[in-house]
Amino acid sequence: MSISFFGFDTAVSGLTANQKALEVTGHNVANLATPGFSRQSAVMVSAATRRYGNWYVEMGTDVQQIRQIRHIFSDNIYRTEVNKLGYWESRSKAIVDLQSIFGEPIEEGFQVVLNNFWDSFQELSKAPESLTVRALVKQRADSLAQYLNRLGTQLNKLQADINNEIKVRIDEVNEITKKIAALNVKIMSAEAAGNLPNDYYDQRNELCDRLARLVKIETWETSDGSMDIIVGGYFLVSKGEQTDLIAVPNKDLSQFYTPMLKTRSGDIIPIDVGQGVIKGLLEARGEVSGAEDSYENGLPNTTSDITIAVDLSASNSANLDKIKAQISAFVNDIKNRGLDYNFRLVTFGGSAAVSSANYGKDTGSLISAVMALTADTVSGNNFGDVIDAVENYNYKEDVNKYLLVFTNESINGDTVTDEADIAEYAKRFTKSGITVSVATSSVYHYDGGSGGKGWNAITEKTGGSLYDITNETDVERLIIKMSSDINSDVNKKMTTIPDSLNIISTVRKQINALINIMAREVNYLHLSGKTLRGDDGGLFFEAIESTLPISIGNIKVSDALKDLNNIAASTEDANGDNRIALAIAGLRNKSLITGNNKVLSLDTYYQNIILEIGNKGYEAANMQSSYENLVNQADANRQSVMGVSLDEEMTNMIKFKYAYNANARVIEVVNDMLETIMYRMGAK
DSSP: OHHHHHHHHHHHHHHHHHHHHHHHHHHHHHTTTOTTOOOEEEEEEEOOOEEETTEEEOOOEEEEEEEEOOOHHHHHHHHHHHHHHHHHHHHHHHHHHHHHHHTTTSTTSHHHHHHHHHHHHHHHHHOTTOHHHHHHHHHHHHHHHHHHHHHHHHHHHHHHHHHHHHHHHHHHHHHHHHHHHHHHHHHHHHHHTTOOOHHHHHHHHHHHHHHHHHSOOEEEEOTTSOEEEEETTEEEEETTEEOOEEEEESSTTOOOEEEEEEOTTSOEEEOOOOSSHHHHHHHHHOSSOOSTTOTTTTOOOOEEEEEEEEEOSGGGHHHHHHHHHHHHHHHHHHHHTTOEEEEEEEEEOTTSOOEEEEEETOHHHHHHHHHTOOOOSOOOOOHHHHHHHHHTSOOOTTOEEEEEEEOSSOTTTTSOOOHHHHHHHHHHHHHHTEEEEEEEOGGGTSOOBTTBOOTHHHHHHHTOOEEEOSSOSOHHHHHHHHHHHHHHHHHHHHHOOOOOSOSHHHHHHHHHHHHHHHHHHHHHHHHTSBOTTSOBOOOSEEOSSTTSOSBTTBOEEOGGGGSGGGOOOBSSSOTTOOHHHHHHHHTTTSEEEEETTEEEEHHHHHHHHHHHHHHHHHHHHHHHHHHHHHHHHHHHHHHHHHSOOHHHHHHHHHHHHHHHHHHHHHHHHHHHHHHHIIIIITOO
16 A cells, blocks of 8 residues: 555656746746846756665656756857957957047048148248248148147047046956855855755856956856956955955056056055956057156157267367367257257366266356366276266166267277177167267277277167268268257157057157157257348247147147247248248158158158058957957857757747646546545445
8 A cells, every 4th residue: 555655656756846847947938038047957867766675666756956057168268259359349449539539531630731731831932021921821830739739638538538447447347256256155055055046157157258358367166156256367256255456557647547456465466457348448548657748658758868978188189179169059959959958078088087067958058168178188098987977877767868979089099999898888888778979080980990899889789870070171060960860869769669559659659759850840940040030030839838848739839920020931031032931841751750660751650650540440340340250159159058949948848748747647547546445445
């Protein structure tokens, strides 16, 4: 009799198991459109067989677990691809915004206002005395300055918007990791009680998908059900504990944010977030200092720390007179070129020890000091002492450093300098970033005498030049050439932009270099001209904020040119003289920019900037499209495993329904059988 009841229990177990399976199927169908939901399956197993006496009785079926059907490998593939997609989306959007700011090629772009400016000087060359044409020059110059200032404002705003978005995204990372940590606690509690909280798993995986778009993550599922999140080698989530990322200024005086990790002890340490949206935003804005005077973020570096080293030995007495005669021309030419100069004077050679003095911008005192120099009666020098002097100067950070040596002897006078010493000299100069140029007799350019090396062994390794001052009759021309070479080197360093993934900061460097060189070249020519009244020409362009160099957002037409008579079109006070106007108009096609192994005109350099922006935009758009396809493919692959299929669920529903009905029928049959046995067969 008891065995018959086991048959009843077997059917009940099937009824219960299939009822649970139907509930799971209904849960799947109900979450068909729920993002991140993984379909679930009731895993049925044969219940443990029991022994009663000599009988082994089958106990039916049990639901072992409600299994979540998900493929971790597919999740990792998806998160890898979505991380790269987030990176390229950020870059692509920034370049699209950048292109809309420049507005090229359309009629209102920078190229048009720049062409109009050159054309106005071309017109002025035809009628240099015309106030009407001068008014046109002033109007076109104002339009150019206004456009550049508006461009600077728009670029500043774009960087500021991206900078703010970086902070928002960092906060989003913290919000997500806090939710993951909270879910870890719930999951660990549920698993400790013997349950499988599948819906919590789905919520956590959905959060991981979002987090992977922002930063590059590594996930580790532990035996207690929790998930650890690692970014850049640091735990952001470990079991129920979460560590914040914080947005802090990336450098002193900078307003640009960078993600840092705040440890539980309160320390702030750098963290590499890998690729993702945040990295894309950082590079789009520029991983540079956001300080107002940041050369990294595009401020033109026109600084020129110039040391004039004069040999006072007897052999250089004739050259010393030439230097005295032209020192004013050299200083004035440096000033007229618009460089942010700092002058120093070093004397060496003869019987006296090396002397050194810093005059800064006090050019009058420098000229007086040079004029007071006298030649010694003794020849010979020790160039190593000069290196000691200039090497220990307190230079400003990022300043361009130049050493001009005036001598009529070899490197160390009568002493033959061996190759090891020269290599050491060049190494010290290079380490200090000092460009060495030498004005001496051509005899010592390539030969130091007695088999020794010439000055070229140092100038070539430091990027300097050699000048023949001894045999030069037009010393003023030579001195101006020295000034021009320093100016050209400053321009070259300004326009030589190292390869970088930074977008806006790189474009700012390029545009600011272009504008600064253009403005300084126009000013240099304008200063050398004559006004309509016969006065010396003044500055044509000025910086709005005088403490900073001319750049986008910091340029204006000189206030003195409100009087149109002050526009300099001629080189002398003569009717019809148009040489300055022609020279300024000719700057359009003059090769002024040497950078990245190219010698370019201003117009060509700008066209290269626009071309480079276009190429970067094309690359970013293509990469974004490619990774969108990869993300969609990766998601389709994992959805084929974890996604809910109505056809499959309806098939399961029919299967479980029939199984449920069959078990119900078995119960009914067993019930009828027992009723017959108890009430009919036992009746007397």
